[in-house]
Amino acid sequence: MKSYEKLLLENKAWAAEKTGDDPEFFNRLAKLQTPEFLWIGCSDSRVPANEITGTQPGEIFVHRNIANMVVNTDVNLLAVLDYAVNHLKVKHVIVCGHYGCGGIKASITNSDFKPVLNMWLRNIKDVYRLHRETLDQITDPEVKADMLVELNVQEQVFNLAKTSIIQKAWKSENRPHLHGWVYGLKDGIIKPVYEMNAGTHIDQLYEYSYEDGKS
Numbered sequence: 001m002k003s004y005e006k007l008l009l010e011n012k013a014w015a016a017e018k019t020g021d022d023p024e025f026f027n028r029l030a031k032l033q034t035p036e037f038l039w040i041g042c043s044d045s046r047v048p049a050n051e052i053t054g055t056q057p058g059e060i061f062v063h064r065n066i067a068n069m070v071v072n073t074d075v076n077l078l079a080v081l082d083y084a085v086n087h088l089k090v091k092h093v094i095v096c097g098h099y100g101c102g103g104i105k106a107s108i109t110n111s112d113f114k115p116v117l118n119m120w121l122r123n124i125k126d127v128y129r130l131h132r133e134t135l136d137q138i139t140d141p142e143v144k145a146d147m148l149v150e151l152n153v154q155e156q157v158f159n160l161a162k163t164s165i166i167q168k169a170w171k172s173e174n175r176p177h178l179h180g181w182v183y184g185l186k187d188g189i190i191k192p193v194y195e196m197n198a199g200t201h202i203d204q205l206y207e208y209s210y211e212d213g214k215s
């Protein structure tokens with residue numbers, strides 16, 4: 001059997017099990033999704049959003065990229081955010097990084113990963129530069145990388161708050177709340193490291209002015 005054929009076989013078993021437990025499972029989900037959460041996570045295969053949070057299909061709307069970045073020129077991320085906030089009406093947006101993240105480690109090196117990866121990793125290098133004072137003091141490379149993982153998650157939460165998508169929803173509907181989490185590959189535990197409730201004021205430079213939530 002080819003490796004990918006195993007996936008299709010496992011899928012059949014999974015679907016049968018789901019239907020066995022709950023005959024209406026697929027009928028119900030096929031009609032609509034009403035997830036309460038948007039998850040912005042790392043593409044790393046060891047950090048599957050549903051599995052580590054014990055959630056089912058239909059519960060979390062997911063976007064993943066290398067090192068769980070919120071880049072304001074990323075049309076993919078912004079489309080997902082817009083849809084999740086304005087159409088699905090999610091109550092929480094979670095940015096979840098993970099210790100031992102390869103993207104974060106790569107961003108600290110001086111290696112040339114060639115244009116496309118360099119472009120992406122540059123966003124993480126910018127986070128390092130913002131927190132250089134803290135990070136430069138850490139000598140152990142693993143501890144330093146893990147600290148950057150936490151600081152990066154915090155910065156990506158800020159980046160969400162800087163968008164007009166989030167600011168408008170905060171103003172008109174007092175949601176979504178933003179969460180920065182870090183998952184531990186070694187113990188499977190998620191550590192909340194940063195939180196920003198709807199309506200939190202950020203650096204005034206980034207705040208758009210709306211009247212009663214109307215643009």
Ligand code: CO
Pocket residue numbers: 042043044066067098100101102103104
């Ligand atoms: Co990663």
